[in-house]
Amino acid sequence: MFMLGAMTSSKDAAAESVDLQLIGVLGEVVTAYYRDFADAAAEQGLTSAQAKAVVTLQEPTPMRTLAERLCCDASNVTGIIDRLERQSLVQRQPDQHDRRVKNVVVTEGGADAVRRLRGGMHATRAAFDALGEDDRATLLRLLGTLQPLLDTPT
Amino acid sequence: MFMLGAMTSSKDAAAESVDLQLIGVLGEVVTAYYRDFADAAAEQGLTSAQAKAVVTLQEPTPMRTLAERLCCDASNVTGIIDRLERQSLVQRQPDQHDRRVKNVVVTEGGADAVRRLRGGMHATRAAFDALGEDDRATLLRLLGTLQPLLDTPT
DNA sequence: TATTGTTATACTCTATAACTATA
DNA sequence: TATAGTTATAGAGTATAACAATA
Numbered sequence: 646m647f648m649l650g651a652m653t654s655s656k657d658a659a660a661e662s663v664d665l666q667l668i669g670v671l672g673e674v675v676t677a678y679y680r681d682f683a684d685a686a687a688e689q690g691l692t693s694a695q696a697k698a699v700v701t702l703q704e705p706t707p708m709r710t711l712a713e714r715l716c717c718d719a720s721n722v723t724g725i726i727d728r729l730e731r732q733s734l735v736q737r738q739p740d741q742h743d744r745r746v747k748n749v750v751v752t753e754g755g756a757d758a759v760r761r762l763r764g765g766m767h768a769t770r771a772a773f774d775a776l777g778e779d780d781r782a783t784l785l786r787l788l789g790t791l792q793p794l795l796d797t798p799t
Numbered sequence: 800m801f802m803l804g805a806m807t808s809s810k811d812a813a814a815e816s817v818d819l820q821l822i823g824v825l826g827e828v829v830t831a832y833y834r835d836f837a838d839a840a841a842e843q844g845l846t847s848a849q850a851k852a853v854v855t856l857q858e859p860t861p862m863r864t865l866a867e868r869l870c871c872d873a874s875n876v877t878g879i880i881d882r883l884e885r886q887s888l889v890q891r892q893p894d895q896h897d898r899r900v901k902n903v904v905v906t907e908g909g910a911d912a913v914r915r916l917r918g919g920m921h922a923t924r925a926a927f928d929a930l931g932e933d934d935r936a937t938l939l940r941l942l943g944t945l946q947p948l949l950d951t952p953t
Numbered sequence: 954t955a956t957t958g959t960t961a962t963a964c965t966c967t968a969t970a971a972c973t974a975t976a
Numbered sequence: 977t978a979t980a981g982t983t984a985t986a987g988a989g990t991a992t993a994a995c996a997a998t999a
Contacts, residue, residue, distance in 0.1 A: 663932075663935050663936060663939055664924075664927055664928075664935070666939055667927055667935060667938060667939050667942070668917075668920075668923065668924070668927065670939060670942045670943055670946055671832065671923075671942055672832075673946045673949070673950075674829075674942050674945055674946055674949060675828075675829050675832045675833060677946070677949030677950060678825065678826075678829045678949065679829060679833065680870055681949070692964095692965065692966080692990090693966095694965080694966060694967095695965090707980075707981095708980070708981060708982095709979085709980060709981080716834055717966080717967065717968085718967070718968055718969080719980075719981070719982090720967085720968075720969080720970095720981085720982075720983080720984095721966065721967060721968080722981090723981070723982055723983080724965080724966075725965090725966080728965085740980095743975080743976075743979095743980080744974080744975060744976085744980095745974065745975045745976070745979065745980040745981070746975095746979095746980060746981085747980080747981070763822075766822075768948070768949050769822065769825075769949065770818075770822075771948060772945045772948035772949050773818055773821055773822065775944075775948055776941075776944065776945070778817075780941055780944070781817050781818070781821060782817060783937060783941065784821060784938075784941045784945075785817055785820055785821050785824060787930075787934055787937065787938045787941070788821070788824040788825055788828050789824055790929075790930065790934070791828055791926045791930070791938075792824055792827045792828055792831065794922070794925060794926035794929055795827070795828060795831030795832065795835070795922050795923065795926050796827075796831060846967090846987095846988065846989080847989095848988080848989060848990095849988095861957080861958095862957075862958060862959095863956085863957060863958080871989080871990065871991085872990070872991055872992080873957080873958070873959090874958085874959070874960080874961095874990090874991075874992085874993095875989065875990060875991080876958090877958070877959055877960080878988075878989075879988090879989080882988085897956095897957080897998080897999070898957095898997080898998060898999085899956065899957040899958070899997065899998045899999070900956095900957065900958085900998095901957080901958070
């Protein structure tokens with residue numbers, strides 16, 4: 646119902662352009678996905694920002710890189726990683742080649758939290774399960790087409 | 800690259816289940832859409848929360864309803880509407896039938912800001928434009944199938 | 954008694970600017 | 977001099993608890 650979900654309930658829905666409908670429905674899906682993610686994160690005692698950070702940590706990552714990935718200023722990352730480190734979900738490690746750099750790595754506990762987080766996205770998983778095999782494949786293809794375009798530099 | 804975008808760069812992408820890929824790609828699309836929305840909001844001098852609030856105001860809405868719609872506590876809405884009202888984008892109006900209730904309405908300026916906000920989502924619009932007519936229709940159908948399921952009560 | 958909106962409080966996220974230690 | 981990470985600061989979002997006005 647929100648983000649760009651501007652359609653007036655129903656009346657001229659038929660007359661509405663596919664583009665406008667598309668942007669509205671995508672807005673709703675985005676909102677629902679975000680809520681599901683935030684809820685699952687909260688169940689692990691994490692804020693959305695903390696959850697986003699730990700989920701991206703597939704390999705040791707410098708603070709600076711993390712800032713770019715999270716689309717926020719580097720100064721914010723200090724606090725986010727501080728709080729994750731206090732919960733023993735990540736660790737800061739000195740870089741071998743550049744002593745200015747600190748690489749953030751996930752701990753065992755952090756990896757467990759990520760697994761539980763993924764498992765906790767019930768609404769999203771249920772929505773996919775309800776889709777047929779063919780529809781899932783089609784949706785995957787279409788979203789894949791969308792994704793690189795959305796990766797526009799800010 | 801984040802949210803649930805867990806795939807290990809590439810290696811066993813082919814062996815990965817469609818479901819896992821789907822959740823990964825959807826995560827990327829969601830992230831990109833959110834960024835586009837936040838950027839467009841910032842261009843209008845609005846935070847994401849403020850933009851979300853004003854975009855949902857199709858008709859006069861009690862503070863309480865707004866809180867449910869934004870998935871946050873009612874006490875937060877006071878501040879968000881305070882700041883929107885200070886920018887003359889919305890107004891609080893006393894309810895005729897229940898004197899406890901205040902209905903929030905969008906001003907002319909608020910409606911203009913919403914229009915500019917929608918127009919400013921360049922990346923999202925570009926991504927849709929790049930899709931063919933058929934793909935747009937298919938995506939609309941598939942997202943529509945997803946949406947009510949995601950509307951699961953929190 | 955229950956509900957609406959608000960206030961007070963405390964914590965987190967956010968950007969900006971300035972600092973330090975390295976490069 | 978430029979860069980990585982941090983600190984300090986101030987504004988905004990968030991939940992919890994308590995409150996006044998109204999139902």
